[in-house]
Amino acid sequence: MDKNLKRMATKQRLQVTGLEMFYKNGYYNTSIDDVLKELSLSKGAFYYHFDSKEDFFIQIIETLLARKMYSMLIEPIEGHENTFDLILQCFEDALETAVHNEFDFGFVLGNIINEFNGRNETIMKHLIDILKIWEVNLVTAIQRGKFNGHIDRHVDSEGVAVFLMSAYIGVRTLMVETAPSAR
């Protein structure tokens, strides 16, 4: 196999199962050895590709997480007309896959933001960045909706955006135990 390809392959395998395990068990409760065991790789391999556990996670955020959230919660809304229905539909879809998948890439955010709050500035910054992106996109989507007449002009775009986000995160939190009924 091509050297470059192999490198990327290993790195990506690490990131993918890394995200999966971090999501399921939390960051601090997932050891590097756990991830390596899952892939039958060694410490050496890991520290060849990443500087540290923190670096590892940040790279996961920037590549996998950001991309996923874009494709699930932002892209579907962009450039369409009837914004409001679309947003709802989009949330529905996201929650749907969350129910089926057990691990929806979609929203590790809510889960993990709590874990790092006050404990790891660096990682926290990256997570908040992603949230910001989501928020901005929601706001512009809503404003577009107003412009098109699909949404009442008097609505506070910013407020609604934040409301939608918090509702989504809240539901995801509750789903954890009350099962899908929460929807």
Place this chain on the structure above:
Amino acid sequence: MDKNLKRMATKQRLQVTGLEMFYKNGYYNTSIDDVLKELSLSKGAFYYHFDSKEDFFIQIIETLLARKMYSMLIEPIEGHENTFDLILQCFEDALETAVHNEFDFGFVLGNIINEFNGRNETIMKHLIDILKIWEVNLVTAIQRGKFNGHIDRHVDSEGVAVFLMSAYIGVRTLMVETAPSAR
């Protein structure tokens, strides 16, 4: 001082600062030694009063947490008339103290439920119990509101209750970084 009082005093001091630190730094990220250092106590003292770290936390949940949530989110609603406004007011108050206090006992729950999900069955059960209590109380409050005519009869009590809870948790999560603006 009365022996019994002293015993209770030490135990309570441990629980109070324990909750405080668990809330701020998370359970797994707060060591027993941290708590003991804060109070200038020794390991011996701790293991004299508690069987284990887990036991410690469960006792905190059952005494402090359950009580706090009762006095902040349940009691104010009980036995009044205009339920809906009251619930809102109550949430407002809770969020308000959350803003000022930095550490609002009020809702450690949302923060911490995530941390234990999938990692500690036992503790998880206790946390869910508290949530259930909250839910039940909200539901009956809403039904009372319907009965009084303050709330539309066609409303799905259960659904609204869960909705209120998830919204609350969601807002609390976002408040973490977007500052109070989220409200």
Place this chain on the structure above:
DNA sequence: TATAGATAAGACCGCACGGTCGGTTAATCC
């Protein structure tokens, strides 16, 4: 005041985890 039981002290143990480092394999280059 002597003493037993209630509290607390703190040295110690075992283990898991993040990280390091010298070494090995296999592809690539000259």
Place this chain on the structure above:
DNA sequence: GGATTAACCGACCGTGCGGTCTTATCTATA
């Protein structure tokens, strides 16, 4: 075909944490 290097291996180290155990101190009571 020998040298170089990317990719990986795995033993090892330091540290921090939960938990144990022996020992010391306080205090009520006879």
